[in-house]
Amino acid sequence: MEENFKMIAKTFFGFEEILAKELQLLGAQEVEKGVRMVSFKGDKGFMYKANLSLRTALKILKPIYSFRANNEKALYKGISGVNWSKFLNANQTFVIDATVHSDYFNHSEFVSQKCKDAIVDQFRERTGQRPSIDKVYPDLRINIHIGKDQVSVALDTSGNSLHQRGYRTATNIAPINEVLAAGILLLSGWEGQSHFLDPMCGSGTFLTEAAMIACNIPANINRREFAFEKWKDWDNELFETIVDSLMKKTKEFHFTIKGFDKAPSAVNKAKDNIRNANLEDYISVSEGNFFDSEKEVQGQLHMVFNPPYDERLDIQMEGFYKNIGDTLKQSYPGTNAWFITGNLDALKFVGLRPSRKIKLFNGSIEARLVKYEIYEGSKRTKFQNEESK
Template identity: 80%
Template sequence: MENFKMIAKTFFGFEEILAKELQLLGAQNVEIGTRAVSFKGDKGFMYKSNLALRTALKILKPIYYFRANSDLNLYKGIQSMDWSKYLNANQTFVIDTTIHSDYFKHSQFVSQKAKDAIVDQFRERTGQRPSVDKDYPDLRINIHIDRDQVSVALDTSGASLHHRGYRTATNIAPINEVLAAGMVLLSGWDGNSDFLDPMCGSGTILAEAAMIACNIPANINRKEFAFEKWNDWDNDLFDQIVESLLKKVKEFHYTIKGYDKAPSAVSKAKDNIKNANLDDYVTIEQQNFFDTKKETVGPLHMVFNPPYGERLDIDLERFYREMGDTMKQNYPGTNAWFITANLEALKFVGLKPSRKIKLFNGSLEARLVKYEMYEGSKRTKFQTTEGN
């Protein structure tokens, strides 16, 4: 099978860990872009990357490039491609467009123009035409216009890859699965210590941490990928790839635990962990973090997503102060990482972060911060309160 270029889309701040994931998976010609990493691989690798990548939102397969600075040029460019390679007249398709161009202002208009070009080509050749289906198309086409450069790609994934397939129940402010996986990977978690999410919500961080620890493919529970509807879909090859990935699953010898004070969150998290077939690795308890102490001996790895006050009504100053006090007094020997979009609230933690990484949670600019709680006498030496 021949290799071809693909582009994995991701969130801002995850480009390097996505590139590392791709290299470990065996990708070739890995190149980092903005919110994207390009690479080369064959059809089997296309299946593999969709199944296994934790920090990719979509895998695109570019199929054509041309230049256009007008509607007519765009129409002609799309018409110059042979669409019968990818689509039959009785199938459905949809076009997603992103534009950064002075020549084209509206993505919807570009999608419409490109659709006309494809439909007209079929009508002229066969007298029939494929139709548009926005929800369950046989083919998803992605058009990206940068100034006058038009890139046409096939969307190999379909729905965003953060739809892992295990999360049926969510609470008030669920974290995106790809964001959760990226945070856990950025925190350096490798499955070689105990893990705690003290405010686990619907359990997403716990599920991603367990899959990373056991090397379980991120999208093994997902119901479908776009490439399964393609004309060249190879079911046997896909099954082989799944089997080879599952052979690399490894044992895990520590604990992964989640707390939440809301009974509804606890029951949702338990359901989601069960759906992901991870209940052998993850335990969840109804606990208020501020009333807990470290239960395990040895290093503890903590990753969580505390409320920011965006969607939950809380006294942020008091909440973040209590968070800092609990970590400092009750959790020695812990590396604690959390994400917040409320940069003011960080002042109230009362500890100095040893790392700050800029990320986005949805449209909100956020920071992933790390606090190191030392064992014994080292604690007092390093943990000075500071107000910035």
């Protein structure tokens, strides 16, 4: 039987809690939250499953060795202490990603170079041949993390960041990262329990991620490849078994998922991406201006969107955000509306009091995810009705 080993799932600031929950639901063991990461244990099959399924992970690393080093000689010696032929052949390629938070080492490029020398020298001494570097399609991606004098060596199981789901070929201006979109949806409590609307849908990322959550479709089922597929211990049969078992757990969705956008080009891109994800049966997209719209469905509506803010597009902020508040208040009764913005001042102009505010980062921009609860009738009436029951 495959042995369990430790893994680390990297994520965005603010998503640690939901990533830990995802891992627990998936069956991970010894789940522990850190900063922008969650560690856990599982076997090789679980490593495949985690890469396929996790919506809020950016990367999954498999730690293989750690040691202390406070100079380049100790670093070289420590990396030489790993038997690299277990993971790599002399005719294969590799690349090193280094992250450094240390007074002893201040350049990640230098660290990468030193580690590369140690690996190459080990092969040359043992075989007379050496593996080469390939930064684009390496056979093995090695992750080196140095904090103070502690060096952690890990294998990157994912390859390209897991936000690259494989369905998005067309993007709009400033598209939202797929992992960020999925995390926002999960933070908003979206599980497919009502109608869903993104009234500024851009290239359709929220719509696609919302449908995948609602139908329990694995986040990375459309992805072309993972780094572990080039590993020496790659087990294609096990991988296919896990894909089949995950696909058997998908479910039907009995509400509507709808998006609209003012720009015809955005609507076309959204339709392309939704088609790539095989989700046309669940999502409809049309051209339309949120500020001229009104709620089209009976019952509760779950709304999530990413309005433009001044880092990205040239709009008149005060009027734009006031329009958001007015449209919600006047045209969307019975709606839980969530949106993310990097313009913290603009929130004042919405004119509604948010019931929740969550600090997130969109790239390097500090942002807020806010929730507005729009009641049927006035809020006072709602509470009076509840009290009289």
